Amino acid sequence: MSPSFTRAYPFVMDHGQGCWVTDVDGNRFLDFTAGIAVVTTGHSHxxxxxxxxxxxxxxxxMSGTDFYYQSEIELAERLEAKILPGTPAKVFFTNSGAEAIEGAMKLxxxxxGRPSYIAFIGAFHGRTxxxxxxxxxxxxxxxxxxxxxSSVFHxxxxSAARGVTTDHTMQHLEELFSTVAPPESVAAVFVEPIQGExxxxxxxxxxxxxxxxxxxxHGILLIADEVQSGMGRTGHLLAVEHWDVEPDVVCLAKGIASGLPLGAFVARAEQMSWPPGSHGSTxxxxxxxxxxALVTLDxxxxxxxxxxxKVGAQLQDGLREIASTHGEITDVRGLGLMVALELKTPDQAAQLVQSAFERGLLLLTAGTRAVRLCPPLVIDSDEAATGLEIIEAALG
Ligand SMILES: Cc1ncc(COP(=O)(O)O)c(C=O)c1O
Structure with missing residues (x-):
């Protein structure tokens, strides 16, 4: 297989149920990764x-590009009602997050009729x-x-953790508008409501x-990339709901179908008025x-x-308590079950992930020196407590 993958430890999956996974040697692990924030309803609900x-x-x-079937229509109707509530909207289904972003860029x-895009430093929107x-x-x-x-500006x-204020960001955007990206040339701003990767x-x-x-x-589309932060992970269906903001387009993937490959972008109906043949997917x-996805929504x-x-708050409280006696933890942050602890160095973050694995807990890093906790949403408070105990032990 391609050596471009980033496997931090040799976990070889055999089967899973809920928040628990078992490797091919019969070892059981508590999964705080959900397969990179995907198995919303746990493994094999x-x-x-x-x-x-x-x-x-x-x-x-059968291919929804050329034919009709009930599950696709029903899911589009459910998403139309939930993702942009009260706004007539249309849905395009994809296979992945990157494809949802690509489609939203084209739309x-x-x-x-404008060429340019703005995104943010630290953003992850996919690899196509x-x-x-x-x-x-x-x-x-x-x-x-x-x-x-060429027409993308950052x-x-x-973020308080990076010492960057909203004023600073707004000034930078105004500077882009007055220098390299006149606002009437900008089609869309892409933003992760909570930066994931x-x-x-x-x-x-x-x-x-x-x-x-x-x-x-400025008549610029606001496109929320909810690929990682959406589908209930933060305690609301979308993370933007925490700030009462309605974007023009929302991109979804990861948790939408509990592990089957599916993505979508949902746009205001007046924006998604492109003609037959302009976009499609087999x-x-x-x-x-x-x-x-329909059962996942249920x-x-x-x-x-x-x-x-609820369990996200328990995890953050527990991590703060651990941080109070572990000086190498510099920050604990997140919303719902999108939680991270940041360490002083990338090596410390990698070391924590490694020694948690050796103790039976699967974790992933995020950014350069954060460790993320993104368990399935079925996690209960005993499982959260077990994970916290392992993290404390792994920190030493
Ligand atoms: C916020 C965000 N957008 C887009 C993507 C890309 O999704 P995919 O890997 O399904 O292409 C990811 C993947 O991590 C993501 O976190």
């Missing part, structure tokens, strides 16, 4: 598996050429892949409302993935979002 089986017996594929140009042009998380992700799209992402950075409370105001003033909106609405808020 019985209701998700039943929906997949039922759909698989009927048909596996923004098509709808606005368009999405990679927005991505500004790690040099290793961009090195030797240039030339990327501003600093505000960049380190689980939560922006100051005034950032997203001020960004909404600024983009509206596999996007696969019927089995849509069936899994389970989120039946209590998993509240659970994310």
């Amino acid at each position: 019985p209701r998700v598996v039943a929906a997949i089986e039922e759909q698989a017996k009927k048909f596996l594929h 923004a140009r098509y709808a606005s 050429f368009g999405a990679l042009s927005l991505t500004a998380s790690k040099a290793s992700q961009r090195r030797r892949f240039a030339p990327l799209l 501003a600093p992402y505000p 960049g380190g689980y950075l939560v922006p100051p409370d005034d950032f997203l409302p001020r960004l909404r105001e600024l983009t509206a003033k 596999f996007g909106g696969n019927p089995v993935a849509c069936a899994a 389970l989120l609405e039946e209590g998993l979002m509240e659970n994310a808020a």
Whole structure:
């Protein structure tokens, strides 16, 4: 296989249930990664598996680009009602997060007739050429892949942990407008409401409302990349809801179908008015993935979002307590089950992940020196307590 992957430790999955996974040697681990923030409802939730089986017996594929089937239409209707509530909206299904971003980039140009985009330093929007042009998380992700799209500009992402204020970001955006990116040339601003791969950075409370105001003033589309922060993980279906902000377009993937490959971008209906043939996908909106997504939405609405808020608070409280006796932890942050602890050095973060693995807890890093906790949303408070105990022991 390609050596470009970043496997930090040799976990070889055999099977999983809920928050627990078992490797091929029979060792059991508590999973605080959810397969990179994907298995929202836990590993192999019985209701998700039943929906997949039922759909698989009927048909596996037909392609929503040329034909119709019920699970795709039903899911589009559910997302239309939930993602941009009260606003007539349209949905395009993809196979991945990067494809949702690519589609939203194309839509923004098509709808606005403008060429340029703005994104933020630290952002991760995917690895295809368009999405990679927005991505500004790690040099290793961009090195030797240039030339990327030329009309993409970046501003600093505000975060207390990085010493960047909203005022500073706003000034930088105004400077871009008055120098290299006149506002009437900017199709869209792409923003992660909470930066994911960049380190689980939560922006100051005034950032997203001020960004909404600024983009509206200039007729620029505000595109929220909720690929990692969405689908209930932060305690609301979308992270933008924490700040009462309604974007023009929302990109989804990862947690939407509990592990089956599915993404989507949802746009105001007046923006998504491109004609037949202008965009499509053979596999996007696969019927089995849509069936899994419908049950995922049911389970989120039946209590998993509240659970994310509750157990997420427990995890943050527990980490703060651990931090009070471990000087190497410099920050604890997050919302719901999108939680991170930051260490002084990248080596300390890597060491924590390694020694947690040796003690039976799966973790991933984020950014350069943060360790993220993004367990399945079915996690209960005993499992959270077990994870915290292992983290404390692994810190030594
Ligand atoms: C915020 C965000 N956007 C986009 C992507 C890309 O998604 P995918 O890996 O499914 O292409 C990711 C993946 O980590 C992400 O975190």
